[in-house]
Amino acid sequence: MSSVIRTQDLCIEYDVSERGLFFTKRHRILRAIVDVSLEFRTDEIVGIVGESGCGKSTLGGSLAGMVPKATGSATLNDREIEEFARNDKVDFSRQVQMIFQHPRGSLNPVLTGRATLFEVLRRLPDVKDHAARVSELCEQVGLSEDLLDRRPAQLSGGQCQRLSIARALAMEPKFLICDESIAALDVSIQAQIINLLSDLSRSLGMGIIFISHDLNAIRHFCDRVVVLYLGRVVELGPTSEVLTDPRHPYTKALGRAIPNIGEFALPDPELTGEIPSPIDRPSGCALAARCPVAEARCRSAVPPHTTEGNRAFACIHT
Numbered sequence: 001m002s003s004v005i006r007t008q009d010l011c012i013e014y015d016v017s018e019r020g021l022f023f024t025k026r027h028r029i030l031r032a033i034v035d036v037s038l039e040f041r042t043d044e045i046v047g048i049v050g051e052s053g054c055g056k057s058t059l060g061g062s063l064a065g066m067v068p069k070a071t072g073s074a075t076l077n078d079r080e081i082e083e084f085a086r087n088d089k090v091d092f093s094r095q096v097q098m099i100f101q102h103p104r105g106s107l108n109p110v111l112t113g114r115a116t117l118f119e120v121l122r123r124l125p126d127v128k129d130h131a132a133r134v135s136e137l138c139e140q141v142g143l144s145e146d147l148l149d150r151r152p153a154q155l156s157g158g159q160c161q162r163l164s165i166a167r168a169l170a171m172e173p174k175f176l177i178c179d180e181s182i183a184a185l186d187v188s189i190q191a192q193i194i195n196l197l198s199d200l201s202r203s204l205g206m207g208i209i210f211i212s213h214d215l216n217a218i219r220h221f222c223d224r225v226v227v228l229y230l231g232r233v234v235e236l237g238p239t240s241e242v243l244t245d246p247r248h249p250y251t252k253a254l255g256r257a258i259p260n261i262g263e264f265a266l267p268d269p270e271l272t273g274e275i276p277s278p279i280d281r282p283s284g285c286a287l288a289a290r291c292p293v294a295e296a297r298c299r300s301a302v303p304p305h306t307t308e309g310n311r312a313f314a315c316i317h318t
C-alpha cells in the first residue's frame with residue numbers, strides 16, 4: 001500500500017516563558033510552524049528550504065513524531081503521527097525514519113557499525129537472518145562490510161552517514177526525513193550521498209523529505225520544493241518550475257544568494273533588514289518589512305495561497 005503523510009493547518013509552538021525575580025514568570029510563546037498544509041508521497045523527493053530558524057527541523061521533527069503539535073493535524077495514512085509514534089513505536093519507526101546533520105553524533109559511540117545494525121534488527125521479529133540482512137544493507141548504501149567492525153570515531157563523515165542511512169533502511173521505512181544530512185560533508189561526498197539517496201528512493205519506493213538551506217542541492221535532487229519563511233509555507237511546486245520561475249519575493253531572494261544558479265530571473269531589488277522574531281510575529285505578511293514590493297495591505301492581512309496547477313504561492317503580487 002502506498003503511504004501518504006499529510007499536514008492540515010499544522011501549528012507548532014514552543015513555550016519560551018522567562019522566569020523573573022520572586023517566582024514571577026513572563027509568558028512567551030514562540031510560534032515555529034503556522035498553518036502548514038502539505039502532502040508527501042512515497043514516489044517523490046520533496047525539499048524543504050528556508051533561512052535558519054524558519055522552522056524546517058521543527059516541521060521535520062513533527063513528521064517524525066518527535067515534536068508535539070499545538071493545533072491542526074499531521075497524519076500518516078490518516079492516523080495522527082503523534083499518537084502513532086507514542087503508542088506503536090516500532091510500527092511507526094517502520095514507516096518513518098530520520099537522519100541528521102552530524103551522523104557521528106547520532107550514532108552510539110561505543111557500538112561498532114555491525115552492533116549498531118544488529119541492535120535495530122533485534123527489534124524486528126520477521127527478520128530471521130541478521131548477518132545476511134546486514135550484508136544487504138551494506139551493499140545498498142555502498143559501505144564495505146570490513147568497516148563494520150569499527151566504531152563511529154574510526155569512520156569518515158561520509159562512511160558514518162552511510163551507516164546511519166543503513167540503520168534507517170534496516171526498518172524498511174516508507175519515508176526518510178533528512179535534516180541537513182549532507183551539510184557537514186565535503187562537497188564531493190555530498191554528491192555521492194545525494195546520488196545514493198536518489199537511487200534508494202526510486203529503487204525502494206521510499207519518499208524522501210529533504211530539509212536543506214542549500215538550494216543548489218535541492219535543484220538537482222528534489223522533485224518538489226517547499227519554501228518556508230518564519231514558519232509558513234510561502235511557495236511550493238515542482239522544483240524545476242519554482243527555481244526557474246520563482247513567484248514569491250522570498251524565493252527570488254533565496255535564489256539570489258546562490259552563485260551560478262543562472263536560470264533565476266532576478267528582476268526585483270534584494271530584501272533588506274532582519275528576519276522578524278517568531279515570538280512577536282508581525283501582522284499580515286511576515287516578509288512585508290523586508291520586501292521591496294510590499295504595500296499597506298500586505299501588512300494588514302496574511303496573504304492567502306494562490307494555486308496555479310501544482311504550484312502555490314502566498315503573495316498578492318504574483
Ligand SMILES: Nc1ncnc2c1ncn2[C@@H]1O[C@H](COP(=O)(O)OP(=O)(O)OP(=O)(O)O)[C@@H](O)[C@H]1O
Nearest residue numbers: 014016030032051052053054055056057058059278
Ligand atoms: N526546543 C525549542 N525550544 C524553543 N524554541 C525552539 C526550540 N527548537 C526550535 N526553536 C525555535 O523555533 C524556531 C524554528 O527552529 P528550527 O530549528 O525548526 O529552525 P530551522 O529552520 O531548522 O533552522 P536551522 O536552519 O538553523 O536548522 C526558531 O526560532 C528556534 O529558535
Ligand SMILES: [Mg+2]
Nearest residue numbers: 056057058179
Ligand atoms: Mg534545523
